[in-house]
Amino acid sequence: xxxxxxxxxxxxxxxxxxxxxxxxxxxxxxxxxxxxxxxxxxxxxxxxxxxxxxxxxxxxxxxxxxxxxxxxxxxxxxxxxxxxxxxxxxxxxxxxxxxxxxxxxxxxxxxxxxxxxxxxxxxxxxxxxxxxxxxxxxxxxxxxxxxxxxxxxxxxxxxxxxxxxxxxxxxxxxxxxxxxxxxxxxxxxxxxxxxxxxxxxxxxxxxxxxxxxxxxxxxxxxxxxxxxxxxxxxxxxxxxxxxxxxxxxxxxxxxxxxxxxxxxxxxxxxxxxxxxxxxxxxxxxxxxxxxxxxxxxxxxxxxxxxxxxxxx
Amino acid sequence: xxxxxxxxxxxxxxxxxxxxxxxxxxxxxxxxxxxxxxxxxxxxxxxxxxxxxxxxxxxx
Numbered sequence: 001x002x003x004x005x006x007x008x009x010x011x012x013x014x015x016x017x018x019x020x021x022x023x024x025x026x027x028x029x030x031x032x033x034x035x036x037x038x039x040x041x042x043x044x045x046x047x048x049x050x051x052x053x054x055x056x057x058x059x060x061x062x063x064x065x066x067x068x069x070x071x072x073x074x075x076x077x078x079x080x081x082x083x084x085x086x087x088x089x090x091x092x093x094x095x096x097x098x099x100x101x102x103x104x105x106x107x108x109x110x111x112x113x114x115x116x117x118x119x120x121x122x123x124x125x126x127x128x129x130x131x132x133x134x135x136x137x138x139x140x141x142x143x144x145x146x147x148x149x150x151x152x153x154x155x156x157x158x159x160x161x162x163x164x165x166x167x168x169x170x171x172x173x174x175x176x177x178x179x180x181x182x183x184x185x186x187x188x189x190x191x192x193x194x195x196x197x198x199x200x201x202x203x204x205x206x207x208x209x210x211x212x213x214x215x216x217x218x219x220x221x222x223x224x225x226x227x228x229x230x231x232x233x234x235x236x237x238x239x240x241x242x243x244x245x246x247x248x249x250x251x252x253x254x255x256x257x258x259x260x261x262x263x264x265x266x267x268x269x270x271x272x273x274x275x276x277x278x279x280x281x282x283x284x285x286x287x288x289x290x291x292x293x294x295x296x297x298x299x300x301x302x303x304x305x306x307x308x309x310x311x312x
Numbered sequence: 313x314x315x316x317x318x319x320x321x322x323x324x325x326x327x328x329x330x331x332x333x334x335x336x337x338x339x340x341x342x343x344x345x346x347x348x349x350x351x352x353x354x355x356x357x358x359x360x361x362x363x364x365x366x367x368x369x370x371x372x
Binding site: 065067069071092096097098099100102105106109110113114117119120121124126135136138139141142143145146149150248249250251255257270272281282287288289290291292293304305308 | 313314315316317318322323325326329330357358360361362363364365366367368369370371372
């Protein structure tokens with residue numbers, strides 16, 4: 001009996017020692033992953049990337065790179081992209097680089113994650129100014145470290161390029177597959193790759209479409225408000241236990257709602273960020289109050305209310 | 313600092329905003345039955361997402 005058990009343990013040990021790095025990575029995760037065989041892109045996300053890239057090229061910063069962070073579901077051997085979070089107006093970008101506004105993206109990520117618990121970061125899409133359809137060596141140096149923080153230790157990376165001048169391109173109203181890992185929309189090409197921890201280069205990844213929304217679409221039109229208030233919102237979310245944020249409709253207007261529970265007195269502060277203004281409310285088990293705080297920096301306003309509550 | 317009890321119209325607007333949010337399946341710390349506050353819990357998986365977002369490298 002004992003000998004059999006020792007044999008079994010030795011077998012298990014041997015399997016661990018000879019297993020490939022990919023298998024070892026999967027063992028380290030809560031879920032088991034295989035390398036990604038294909039990526040499904042929700043139609044809404046495809047629309048966001050196409051229209052966002054086109055709008056960017058029509059704008060003042062058209063010569064800069066731009067990008068979107070991609071969230072979705074990571075399943076055993078595939079990824080499903082369901083949300084594209086913009087890099088933001090406050091991104092740091094030039095014709096040869098783009099660094100996303102991660103502070104605003106982090107809040108968007110928190111809201112999305114609260115709405116759909118299964119969402120994970122899958123990778124990102126960014127553009128290149130020329131026709132270089134593959135991620136650059138500079139991209140690789142950053143991404144090969146970054147993928148360690150992604151589920152399955154593997155990321156999905158899209159590259160956008162301009163293939164031809166618009167005037168010489170026959171206009172199409174639909175996306176066309178040009179290879180298993182790329183599609184064109186008129187003169188724009190969208191090429192897709194994966195990168196797994198330990199890889200020496202990106203690999204082409206097959207893409208497929210699926211019907212579905214861009215789950216981050218509710219933020220469109222409100223991104224500038226989020227970016228303007230991101231620092232204050234993040235300060236509250238990280239410092240006030242139990243605080244949370246979402247986008248709600250208040251009197252027909254979209255508002256970022258920041259909610260902070262209080263212990264003494266027991267209740268909750270709600271701050272509605274509406275464009276330039278912030279409205280504050282307090283609610284206990286018996287009554288709701290409008291709070292007269294002339295402070296449009298939401299973190300300062302919340303702390304002023306907390307200080308006032310402390311006197312009560 | 314003035315804590316003024318909400319009047320009926322203001323209370324209606326606040327409840328409406330919170331209830332709509334809750335009925336859309338996106339409750340923000342709200343009990344959908346009476347809009348009272350329900351504490352949320354911090355999730356490790358949320359922190360993983362935030363960490364991944366914050367560590368996105370520069371792209372070239």
